[in-house]
Amino acid sequence: MCGIVGYVGGRPARDVITKGLKRLEYRGYDSAGFAAVNGDLQIFKTKGRVSALEAMIPDAFARGKGAFAGVGGAAGSGSAAGRPGDPDLSGFGSGSGNTGAKSGNASVDPTTDHGAGSSASVVGTQSGTRGYSGTAQSDSSQPGTAAASPARDASGEGRELSIFEEDEFAHLRERPAAEGRGSHPDGVSAAAPASGRSGAGKGDVAGPVEPDLANVDLSHIDMRELPADFVPTVSSSALRRGEDAAVVARALAPDAATEILEDASRRPAGNGHPHPAYGVNILHPDSHFVNSSGTSPNGNAVWAALGHTRWATHGEPNDVNAHPHSGNDGAFALVHNGIIENYAALRTELERKGHVFASQTDTEVLAHLIEEIDAAIDEDFVTAVQQALSQVEGTYGIVIVHRDMPGTLIAARKGSPLLLGVGDGEFFVASDASPIIEYTQQVVYLDDEEMAVVTPDGYEVRTTRNVPIRKEVHQLAMDLEQIEKGGYEHFMLKEIFEQPRALADCMRGRLLVEEGRVQLGGLQPVMDKLLGARRILIAACGTSWHSALVGEYLIEALARIPVEVAYASEFRYSDPIIEPDDVLIVVSQSGETADTLAAMREAKSKGATVIGVVNVVGSTIARETDAGVYIHAGPEIGVASTKAFTAQVTVLTMIALHLAQHRGTLPQEEFAAIVRDLAAVPEKISEILEQNEAIASLSRTFTYAPNFLYLGRSYNFPVALEGALKLKEISYIHAEGYPAAEMKHGPIALIDEHMPVVVLATADHVNEKMTSNIEEVRARKGRIISVATPDNAGVAALSEFMITVPQCHDAVTPLLSVIPLQLLSYHIAVARKCNVDMPRNLAKSVTVE
Structure with a gap:
């Protein structure tokens, strides 16, 4: 949700921190703050964007x-x-x-x-x-x-x-x-x-x-x-x-x-x-x-600095509630991602002891708790931090600078991601890799209840109970070019157009067309469990939940294994019945989604085998699951997911084929046809993207539509849900996705000459049914935007607008049907002058529950 950047070294503190925070604004940005120690501690914070914060910070911090x-x-x-x-x-x-x-x-x-x-x-x-x-x-x-x-x-x-x-x-x-x-x-x-x-x-x-x-x-x-x-x-x-x-x-x-x-x-x-x-x-x-x-070592002044972009959880977005926060004596500054669940009780006790609070945040409570313990014990400041964290219930990723500890950062995490960037005489702390990739590709991932003390001379990792830990240094699988716009107006548009390459990368070395088989080495350790599973559960949130739903259709249809898809946010609270021969697949772009992590841990505690489908290498889900498959989509910066969705669906399609291959549940001819069509998806998406200008023109007709309805059947019902979500996320237009047959059970009452209805008619086995649904919409004067194959004359005759997608096997259609919906949402949002990459109230990685 929020973004954290910390730095120790000789580069200009303002530049390192603010540049990093700008790369994290997609995580949420209602306010921003900066603190630096270079002989003295100074804090700057403001409501709004990082650019406003940057303008506040004096030039002295840029040297x-x-x-x-x-x-x-x-x-x-x-x-x-x-x-x-x-x-x-x-x-x-x-x-x-x-x-x-x-x-x-x-x-x-x-x-x-x-x-x-x-x-x-x-x-x-x-x-x-x-x-x-x-x-x-x-x-x-x-x-x-x-x-x-x-x-x-x-x-x-x-x-x-x-x-x-x-x-x-x-x-x-x-x-x-x-x-x-x-x-x-x-x-x-x-x-x-x-x-x-x-x-x-x-x-x-x-x-x-x-x-x-x-x-x-x-x-x-x-x-x-x-x-x-x-x-x-x-x-x-x-x-x-x-x-x-x-x-x-x-x-x-x-x-x-x-x-x-x-x-x-x-x-x-x-x-x-x-x-x-x-x-x-x-x-x-x-x-x-x-x-x-x-x-x-290079002769530059040593800075210890940190910065934060906030996505409000406690207290409205304003200057006072912005991070960093301090105690009453102002000796240190603290930034925090996560939620302190027992903050109200802690605050009451601290107020009883004379502490005065300036903000409404749970983070300031943690700062005062550290201050209280530091004053009460005859130990160093790091020990005070450890003791304070032992009293906290909830999640945190924190970074602290102290005026009496020049050149030092203290970082700790529980349930909220943090990594250390290892440079040459300089070190970084960040909530993800994008702020530091410009400076180093060497990183150390902190795990839950671990903390690091970082100086220009190195870093030391220990548990919050003070047990030293030796951590492995990892190489980042990304580069600076991947997190820049590269000439596109928005990251979202860039990421839509990156999908042919992203899906080719996703399938490379896995989808073996000439051999007519699928090879997923990441699943090898758990293949016996998968093939013997009583059922497969899939847990995810948001867009990942929609890709999981596609996965349910695919695994059941191709591999004939029962599948249940659950919202990760509800998984724990339903007290799920989980047996040792169940397998849970968790799907998350970031690998850090708080609710998905909780579902994963719940299932593991009950004996299930857990498989991860994630994008970010080295993420918490990637480290804690029993096995998994990376989607290899590359960094996704835009809040509204595009290439991660198609890459997740691609991986789930390959998992379904992999299981079908081992279980012998598909005729060889059909298996080979699906493999061929899946391999051709990158080229076919490129064909759809050639219609970008036509879709932009179409979108202007519906710039001010108050509502949208999306209809799909079978594999394309989850795509209808995803299309509606994209429009809601970035254009702020109310939209709903429905199974087409369910239109008659309520939504049909809303259809009139002002209602755009997007109909997905790309799957042959339900084409006649979809044509009937279009007739029903037309009879009520609804404005029909259809997505269909070029030879579908019946749908073309009934539609006011039609976007074509190439013909392919029905199991592959979700990967093609969603592309026009992404472009339609994008162009409507641009026409409405919305912030496409960072829509209001949303964050890229939801790391709080």
Whole structure:
């Protein structure tokens, strides 16, 4: 439902997270949020799309290229004087007072009025690849020295720092006294010429202020040692020029060489919304910087960041209910997929203990529970997370960042998918693979009640009961091209047109036409169980339920085994009678559908053999079933399923043929004919797709129809259900699918000159009956759109519109009949200006019950 992306590494945090979230918006997107730790924790969230969130996040979060070294000093207790940095005005990554207290080596002038929690330094050149941080030495006996301070990288090699012209900082030097909040009492001016000439001299500086820098705050910081706090900063003028983010500007004050760095970011106010403010930091001369743990192996600043797209379950879609959530002290940020079923009882208890909640969400309750336990135990934060999760009833996929654990992500799952992406000195966490495929194809799948602690140095997986686990690294079977639109206006249209290739991939190596047989190696471990099954159950949801219904017709007709199809969402609650010689097939595109997982586990607990038919390799269903067959449709991004449906039907057809082959229930001639026609489906779908423009033209006639009726018989009844669902999903038109004979038992009362009726007349063995149904619709002036073979003159004569599909064996007709219905739904939705790929209130993968 919701989407999660987490990242630890040296890439720009904003770019990695927001790009990943955009690829997850198909899972649901009523709100979005972002949090990052880079010396400090900051959270941004908003109602609406990821693009709105992206616009909120300051440019400081978009830096990561070149030579970054975080250097920060924060006032605290001990040898560090001053007070903690102001969370609104200090440079990003300023760190809290704890940082100063722990390092014991940062000295900050306490008289600066914005709280000098942020000294910041970034050293390098445009093409640099090293990060610098470490110690700084001050020698105020050489005021006005013009020479740039030498810097050296980890190897000790020296290099010069960039020096820009003085006019780049003229707007700071000419700041009027009335607005000089950051002016030092000793009279050090904000900046002086980089050439070494003296600045404005003692006293407050005067002159106009540039409008875009009206909130500049200055601090004169007497630094001796600079602990690494991973602070990325850059001159705003360099940003305006669009140059590399590692550029550093240097300038001189009248009595000391200084380094001026601007954190050109919009800082968040107390409500999480940004307002303009800038942190400007001045360091003393002769600073030397060396590589430190504040950078990733490639020299970039280390970020720990996460993001979330929400599909509301608790609380309306708004800024407050958007993720991430925190406790009252704001020490960490948490994003969550799933449902905490006992959240109401937990919230009541936490409120009794003094916790104040800002949102209506179950996720915020989990954040406060972690905070409560963390404060109560003398253990580390990871232990607090484990103990909190032990009290939770329900499902979760969570990722957490903590301000006191820079460069660290904590992830855990139960019933909601999470995977780790393994890169080179960087790691990712995501709810599916699409956000990370651009960066790595190496992934680790977390299983239920497992958690991972991720840093730039690696990851550790353990159970939520703290038992270490060794996990296998898997190779993703997808690439970036597959999750891009590739020139199509929408993913749905692309995926409709991908079906010939997808089904060819699905059948490759399995449907052996020349040998006249079907080979499904994935079923080999359970073939004895399948052939000896008392009955076969199929459980699925949504579109997958429709493909399961086609499977019921096929397996019973071809293999002569009793089949029952159940809604996975109702399977558990019917207290099903399951015997050890029953076989359950679960069908799911994602392999993560919550209700289908629950049905699978219910059947396994009662001794049934379970087979999975899924698309996503390595998904939970794929890992937990006894055997299975991948549909190999490739990534499906559009919420309204198209190629997954036809690939599922193709796999179920091959399973039916495979069983018929072993059971000898079909004459060889008919078996061979079905195999030949099935193999020809990709080519025949291509023929149907050539009618795309004609179907688009037809669809405009029915753009504003308030209702649709779909009718089919036998194999095509499930296709009628699927066609109606597609129209409902993406065009928001009410539509119903019925067995054609059932029209007389109610729906016929709705038929008049305003009712479009889609009739599927592609199966020869029910053609006469379907023709009679069309006559009944026509007698009531219904508007008939028929899908039939070209030689069906009787249907053509009775129809207002007819879409043709090639002739084939009746058992194969669902694969062809559904294609015109997909195109019809798509073009009607486009004409109505609906969001085709991400229809309202829907999500691609339903991972909550």
